[in-house]
Amino acid sequence: MKSLTRELWMNVDARRGIVSIHDDVEKLVDESDVQEGLVLVNAMHITASVFINDNEGGLHRDYDKWLEELAPFDPSPSRYHHNRTGEDNADAHHKRQIMGREVVVAITEGKLHLGPWEHIFYYEFDGRRKKRVLVKIIGDWPSEPFQDRRPACVWGVLNVWKCRIRAGFCCMFAFCIVG
Amino acid sequence: MKSLTRELWMNVDARRGIVSIHDDVEKLVDESDVQEGLVLVNAMHITASVFINDNEGGLHRDYDKWLEELAPFDPSPSRYHHNRTGEDNADAHHKRQIMGREVVVAITEGKLHLGPWEHIFYYEFDGRRKKRVLVKIIGDWPSEPFQDRRPACVWGVLNVWKCRIRAGFCCMFAFCIVG
Amino acid sequence: MKSLTRELWMNVDARRGIVSIHDDVEKLVDESDVQEGLVLVNAMHITASVFINDNEGGLHRDYDKWLEELAPFDPSPSRYHHNRTGEDNADAHHKRQIMGREVVVAITEGKLHLGPWEHIFYYEFDGRRKKRVLVKIIGDWPSEPFQDRRPACVWGVLNVWKCRIRAGFCCMFAFCIVG
Known part of the structure; x- marks a missing residue:
């Protein structure tokens, strides 16, 4: 893997x-060789989201207005208990649940x-400071029978041919074809 | 993998x-041999969702009413900026964020x-045209020691026994038991 | 894998x-050796969520109030069709869509x-009974060339040295270094 x-x-x-991270993710997939x-x-922060939708500025304005209706920014401690801690970003913790943490x-x-x-x-949803996004790629090349044994087969068969020893040949054959 | x-x-x-895709996914898991x-x-489209919840028609009616309250269909360009592009489906882009893109x-x-x-x-959320859902399965059989070496072992030991050559036997032994 | x-x-x-399951997940990751x-x-139930956000009691109170505004508890069959089935938990099926099924x-x-x-x-969202959360971990150790072949190499080379047979040595060499 x-x-x-x-x-x-x-x-x-x-x-x-809203920031496009599409090209960054695309490049990392190339780099991964998966x-x-x-x-x-x-998002590695709980006041931000990663989401997939349209690359269209009008829609992004719509999202912003809509999220502000669903969970308005309000730094006062009266609407949100969270803001009694001295924070002013309770709305951001709500908006992020609508848009999601990850894809x-x-x-x-x-x-x-x-x-x-x-x-x-x-x-x-609560910017003006450095925050992080995590990209984690897992996977592999598709499994092909004998794929990773081929160099050994070629090397081995050549070697055995040179030595002309039957036991070595049998052994190689088992290793390359069946193994 | x-x-x-x-x-x-x-x-x-x-x-x-709402369309059940449960059986299709189940069959593909069988087919995958994972x-x-x-x-x-x-969903491969940004005006549709894939979600997991109850297979109960009443609930599906409730979802439809609820999503229409949260993000009403309105083709006019006044409520949604997105519809100034000539589209009428801004509501669909919003509804899909509530229900989610993937499971x-x-x-x-x-x-x-x-x-x-x-x-x-x-x-x-914006039908009357062909759209796609992606099913991607990754995984493996549980790893067992020597699992994929067994056929080679049997074949090799039989062959070496036939040839009665000690070097081949040593080699096979290393390959099968330790490797 | x-x-x-x-x-x-x-x-x-x-x-x-809201129940923290953070430490449980952390321990299972340790145990997995991934x-x-x-x-x-x-969540294995459709009236519950798993989510990632702040470990702060005030915010948890805010979420509860907010979700109750977005999808109020109402056991009567008039607001939610789902409750015509004899259930009273339609609101729970809605709240879980906001907070999400999985991370x-x-x-x-x-x-x-x-x-x-x-x-x-x-x-x-609909407690007072036993319910389950699924934790599924997949992955591996980072792949290192020849990693799983080393014991075989050592064993084989020692053995071949003892037998002093050239064919066996060639064969081992192919197996250990190239294979």
Whole structure:
């Protein structure tokens, strides 16, 4: 099994903002050399999301307005108990539950296996500081019979031919063909 | 590592609708020959969801009413900026965020590992056209020591016995027992 | 590939409640001996969630109030069709969709790979009975060339040295170095 682990650093200079991380994830899949597998992409912070939807600015404005209706920003300690701790970001912890923490995407034949409009984004709900996104890739090359034994077979058969010893040949044959 | 990749085609003839894809996923898990692993099931379109909940028609009606309250269908460009692009499906992009893009389900002893009422559904929010669901299975048989070496051992030991050559036997022994 | 499967039993004695399952998941990751992989943690019941957010009581109170606003408890059959079946828990099926069924977390160098405040919780929406959470871990040690061949190499080379037979040596060499 192969794996690749990478943290991407984010620094959104507003309280809220949507950042495309699509190309970064695509490059890491290339780098991983995984042909068949899964990639997990998750916010490492609990006031941010990773989600897949349309790369269209109007929709992103709609999301922002909608999330503000569902869980309005309100730093006062009256609406949200969480803000009695001295924090002002209770709304961000709520918004992130709507948009989700993570996506899991298939890797097929070495590429992200996505539909035509699927695009991977980071959604910041409490920015103006450095935060991280985790990309974790696991998978492998498709298993082919004897795949990893072939170099040994070639080397062995050549060697045995040179030595002309029958026992070695039998042994090699078992190793290469059946093993 | 074993894997299986399959796209399921959907064509819901209403704007919205819930379709069971449970049996399809179950069959693909059988076909994959994976004993221990994960299956990812995700909508490949950004106006649809895959979710796990109750196979009960009343609940499905409740979801539809509830999602319509949370993000009403409104093709006009006034409520949703997204609909200024000429689209009318901004609500669908919102509803899908509530219901989610994907589920990841465990495979244990070759079967979907689910609780008693868990059932896998596709939720269409902008239908009347062909769309896809991706099923990606990764995993393997549980690893047992020497498991994949046994045929080679039997074949090799028989062969070496026939040749009665000690070097070959030593070699086979190393290969089968220790390797 | 290594895997570990475990069901955790929950029994929340109120209708709703949040329970930390963080330490349980952490221990199972240790037990699995997986160095690089993924852990899936999901509610096995459709009126409960597994989610990752802040370990802060005020926020948990906020979530409860918020979810009650988004999908109020109402056992009557008038608001929810689902409750015409004799059930009273339609609200729980809705709340769980907001908070999500599952989380997928990376395992890196044998540990949960989480951000500083990420904490794994079970959220019960229809308690006062025994329910389960599934923990499924898959992954492996990082692949190192020849790693699993080394004992065979040592054994084989020693043996061949004793026998002083060239064919055996050639064969071992192919097996250990190239194979």
